[in-house]
């Protein structure tokens with residue numbers, strides 16, 4: 035047995051082991067994917083769960099240096115879907131047995147915003163007879179707000195750490211307290227305290243990022259005992275400050291390959307968590323999300339955002355499915371998931387096994 039094969043069979047991994055896995059190529063990379071697939075099947079089974087993604091507003095108070103909808107991007111036409119539109123989309127998700135929705139937006143924390151989400155949560159629960167699971171992805175909020183939203187029906191929250199390296203985090207965000215790494219960490223802790231299934235993740239292939247950084251990101255996810263992970267390739271957007279560093283980037287294909295290796299390696303490290311096949315994978319390879327499902331991911335987030343808003347929620351270039359309606363997306367997705375050999379968990383919440391076992 036080679037040293038690489040020995041590492042693959044471990045259940046605990048050092049940073050060096052993770053770097054070795056993330057650096058694998060050719061036959062060894064295939065062995066990693068094969069092992070991750072079998073660990074996934076053993077730990078969480080073959081089902082893929084849907085989280086219908088509703089990008090309900092692109093208004094954001096923040097200025098993350100990588101994001102196309104950052105506050106300072108004046109080219110973006112700002113929108114806010116109406117309550118009726120959001121509820122109609124959630125009804126579609128429920129009627130089509132999606133199991134769960136993710137309400138995602140830019141980051142705002144005004145009382146109007148907080149109370150609006152609160153009422154929406156209650157209405158979504160009502161219209162679906164409490165059957166629709168609700169994940170929120172609305173940025174950093176106070177612990178009181180997290181508690182209020184949990185009380186009203188949200189039970190999962192996604193807040194990516196973006197990078198667990200505080201120096202790298204600083205380089206991809208404006209230097210002020212509003213964009214502080216410590217605040218981000220505190221927000222993740224607060225979400226845990228408030229009782230959510232907590233999801234976080236990183237961007238892969240950022241300028242200045244090393245393979246050691248990514249290995250540390252994986253150890254960070256393990257150390258904070260996360261329940262769900264969404265991580266995908268960083269993709270440049272020309273109207274953002276980070277675009278200036280595009281010449282230092284790996285190619286998109288390299289970032290895509292690295293993202294798949296991150297998913298597979300994370301599956302070995304944390305077998306029972308939920309791992310999403312990130313939309314950004316599909317921006318590089320049309321079958322990118324299905325490839326991630328085959329080698330370790332078990333969650334997919336079909337985009338249910340109304341077409342009239344989609345092109346204004348361009349976080350990065352080449353964002354997929356800009357002019358496909360939700361139904362069309364669902365049909366093509368269904369066929370592709372079946373081709374990837376997975377089964378769709380229609381109507382099921384598909385909560386993180388890791389979370390259920392520790393509660």
Ligand code: SAM
Nearest residue numbers: 100101139140141171173194267268269349350
């Ligand atoms: N505003 C909330 C937040 O930041 O947590 C939620 C929405 S935000 C658009 C969701 C995620 O999009 C971020 O966590 C970030 O990782 C990702 N994102 C933003 N710009 C990106 C880019 N250029 N490439 C890849 N992912 C990006």
Ligand code: SF4
Nearest residue numbers: 094096098101104140
């Ligand atoms: Fe706003 Fe989120 Fe984009 Fe940052 S990543 S600018 S918080 S939408």
